[in-house]
Amino acid sequence: xxxxxxxxxxxxxxxxxxxxxACKEGNHVPVxxxxxxxxxxxxxxxxxxxxxxxxxxxxxxxCIAVCPVKSLYQREDGIVLVNKKTCIGCGYCFMACPxxxxxxxxxxxxxxxxxxxxxxFCAGGPEVNFSDEEKNLYGQNRIAEGKVPLCAGMxxxxxxxxxxxxxxADVYRERVFQRGSGVNAxxxxxxxxx
Amino acid sequence: MQRxxxxxxxxxxxxxxxxAGLVPAQEDQALAGLPTESSADYYQALMGVMTGNQxxxxxxxxxxxxxxxxxxxxxxxxxxxxxFVLHFMVIGAKRFNTGxxxxxxxxxxxxxIHWVVAAGFSLLVFTGLMIVFGAFFGGGTLIRTARxxxxxxxxxxxxxxxxxxxxxxxDMLPERHDLAWMGILGGYxxxxxxxxxxxxxxxxxxxxxxxxxxxxxxxxxxxxxxxxMGAALDFVRLxxxxxxxxxxxxxxxxxxxxxMSVFAVGGSLESMKTGFKSQxxxxxxxxxxxx
Numbered sequence: 032x033x034x035x036x037x038x039x040x041x042x043x044x045x046x047x048x049x050x051x052x053a054c055k056e057g058n059h060v061p062v063x064x065x066x067x068x069x070x071x072x073x074x075x076x077x078x079x080x081x082x083x084x085x086x087x088x089x090x091x092x093x094c095i096a097v098c099p100v101k102s103l104y105q106r107e108d109g110i111v112l113v114n115k116k117t118c119i120g121c122g123y124c125f126m127a128c129p130x131x132x133x134x135x136x137x138x139x140x141x142x143x144x145x146x147x148x149x150x151x152f153c154a155g156g157p158e159v160n161f162s163d164e165e166k167n168l169y170g171q172n173r174i175a176e177g178k179v180p181l182c183a184g185m186x187x188x189x190x191x192x193x194x195x196x197x198x199x200a201d202v203y204r205e206r207v208f209q210r211g212s213g214v215n216a217x218x219x220x221x222x223x224x225x
Numbered sequence: 226m227q228r229x230x231x232x233x234x235x236x237x238x239x240x241x242x243x244x245a246g247l248v249p250a251q252e253d254q255a256l257a258g259l260p261t262e263s264s265a266d267y268y269q270a271l272m273g274v275m276t277g278n279q280x281x282x283x284x285x286x287x288x289x290x291x292x293x294x295x296x297x298x299x300x301x302x303x304x305x306x307x308x309f310v311l312h313f314m315v316i317g318a319k320r321f322n323t324g325x326x327x328x329x330x331x332x333x334x335x336x337x338i339h340w341v342v343a344a345g346f347s348l349l350v351f352t353g354l355m356i357v358f359g360a361f362f363g364g365g366t367l368i369r370t371a372r373x374x375x376x377x378x379x380x381x382x383x384x385x386x387x388x389x390x391x392x393x394x395x396d397m398l399p400e401r402h403d404l405a406w407m408g409i410l411g412g413y414x415x416x417x418x419x420x421x422x423x424x425x426x427x428x429x430x431x432x433x434x435x436x437x438x439x440x441x442x443x444x445x446x447x448x449x450x451x452x453x454m455g456a457a458l459d460f461v462r463l464x465x466x467x468x469x470x471x472x473x474x475x476x477x478x479x480x481x482x483x484x485m486s487v488f489a490v491g492g493s494l495e496s497m498k499t500g501f502k503s504q505x506x507x508x509x510x511x512x513x514x515x516x
Contacts, residue, residue, distance in 0.1 A: 041268075070275070082271070093283070096291035099356055100364025117364035119372050121356065122454060126462045127287045129276035141380075142453055143373055 033195040034109040039083045043190035046071050046081035050182035057181040058170025061136035066150040085150035086132035094124035110152045115168050120144035153180035282462040294469045298357050301477050309484040320491035325504030328516045338389045345382030390438045396425045403428035420512035
């Protein structure tokens with residue numbers, strides 16, 4: 032069974048945040064929740080790097096381990112999803128996640144959190160594929176259509192790769208081979224002898 | 226007393242927040258020194274910086290909440306009631322004659338406060354256990370409601386709990402004879418009715434009082450951070466760990482209190498309803514109390 036992965040090619044990401052907008056717009060993500068974020072390091076300095084981060088769909092997901100109502104589950108292809116109807120909004124998954132992927136929209140009574148929302152790898156949720164309910168709760172289900180997630184599809188430089196782990200690894204390996212190893216922009220070693 | 230408590234907790238919070246605030250500065254330094262030779266090394270170092278926090282309490286929290294808390298709670302809710310059933314069958318309840326002059330132990334104010342706090346505390350224990358075993362109940366609306374009620378009961382209970390603390394504080398201060406009481410476990414391990422060394426409240430009651438009031442205060446503070454996430458993430462994780470560990474202890478003490486006062490000591494429940502204890506009970510179980 033193919034295992035789905037994200038890989039953001041740090042050498043190509045230009046912090047355009049197209050992935051962020053595509054996800055937010057295409058999935059009608061609630062206000063205050065950012066399923067995908069771009070993190071820029073050493074902004075404005077030599078060696079500036081950007082990386083696009085969302086849920087990493089971890090193999091041994093800590094969010095699944097800590098959920099008291101077992102609302103998080105992992106599919107055969109490695110995608111980690113939440114059942115929003117089961118989720119009680121306790122926030123343990125947010126505390127366990129090293130990447131801050133689970134987020135909580137708005138606030139209810141006395142600031143009670145609603146159900147958790149996070150990147151679904153554009154694979155919807157436990158509801159029937161392409162149903163209205165699935166669309167309202169989780170956003171688009173592109174995996175069931177055979178398409179890549181919105182973020183990877185929209186990436187301006189194709190820094191963000193998503194899909195079958197073997198295929199993604201092949202693409203990345205090909206790139207590294209072409210441009211040489213090291214993380215500085217291609218050409219710096221030729222131009223600046225660094 | 227509650228001012229000292231508030232300032233200590235505020236001080237602790239600021240200390241922790243101060244340390245948490247140092248982290249971004251350290252991150253920038255760490256980022257500057259990331260290796261640039263190989264992509265693999267770079268990614269490894271980068272992930273260490275980005276998820277560095279995880280290594281402090283995140284990992285511990287994940288392991289504890291993932292397996293151990295649920296098991297510990299399960300042990301408490303099965304073992305303690307079983308122990309009490311065993312105790313009741315082997316030793317049974319202590320019963321006292323109602324002759325003589327009844328002694329006033331709990332005036333109306335004390336009884337009202339006790340029952341208000343008891344209702345709140347019971348709701349907290351019950352809804353808390355529902356959240357811990359949420360998967361068993363299938364989650365969803367039922368457990369979400371339990372979570373909201375958990376906050377609601379806590380909010381309602383805070384003021385009466387503080388009043389209860391102040392009301393019984395003087396009588397609950399530890400005394401020398403409490404050690405002797407502990408030594409014989411209050412005489413509850415034998416059927417004999419010999420006078421036990423205790424004042425108005427025995428050492429067991431004092432232990433429950435202090436654990437439930439101070440512990441309850443810590444539960445409220447950590448619970449507040451859990452509810453509102455109003456602190457640095459690592460502090461929230463620590464709060465979750467403290468909240469669960471203390472919760473295990475408090476559930477155990479709560480079950481003990483209910484068993485002792487409702488089943489094991491005859492007339493105890495009555496005394497919290499009417500306010501009066503029988504003279505024989507006071508002479509035996511609270512032999513040092515001067516009425």
